[in-house]
Amino acid sequence: MLLGLSLPAFTLVHVIISLIGIAAGLVVMFGLLASKPMPGLTAIFLLFTILTSATGFLFPFKELLPSHIIGIISLVLLAIACLALYGMKLAGIWRPVYIVTAMISLYFNVFVLVIQSFLKVPALAALAPAVPPAPPGGPVFAVVQGIVLVFFVVLTIGAWRRFKPMAFA
DSSP: BBBOOOOOHHHHHHHHHHHHHEEEEEEEEHHHHHOOOOOHHHHHHOOOOOHHHHHHTTTSSSSOOHHHHHHHHHHHHHHHHIIIIIIIIITTTTHHHHHHHHHHHHHHHHHHHHHHHHHHOOOHHHHHHOOOTTTSSSSHHHHHHHHHHHHHHHHHEEEEEEOOOOOOO
């Protein structure tokens, strides 16, 4: 039992939280490209992305795993993003700091989504079989993760160049 839920129920809640964070984050990312701040959706993105990383630590584990390291890094990046956005109001250097930290956190969530998709979706698992406890591998998996990485690098650079908020409360 985790927070009064069975492990499958808790896993479902964790996945839903993650998908909300990813969906909101992608909309926020495209908003940054259009120089539209979207304060409400940004708050949802940051909150649900923080919750995704935090709830990941509630699953039973015996040793520190790569997913925990990604979660720790993501929480640190999200703390910096929140400071840049809400504490420093994106003034000066805090604008690109916010963009980079928020988008790397979003990338980490999508990175994990791709891994989990290859582990849980039978058609994808057949393309890149995993040998438990190792994550999926092979050329198809590497190409997909490479495309995701390039997508985020290009759009983060674009957001850095284009996002010039008048004011962000």
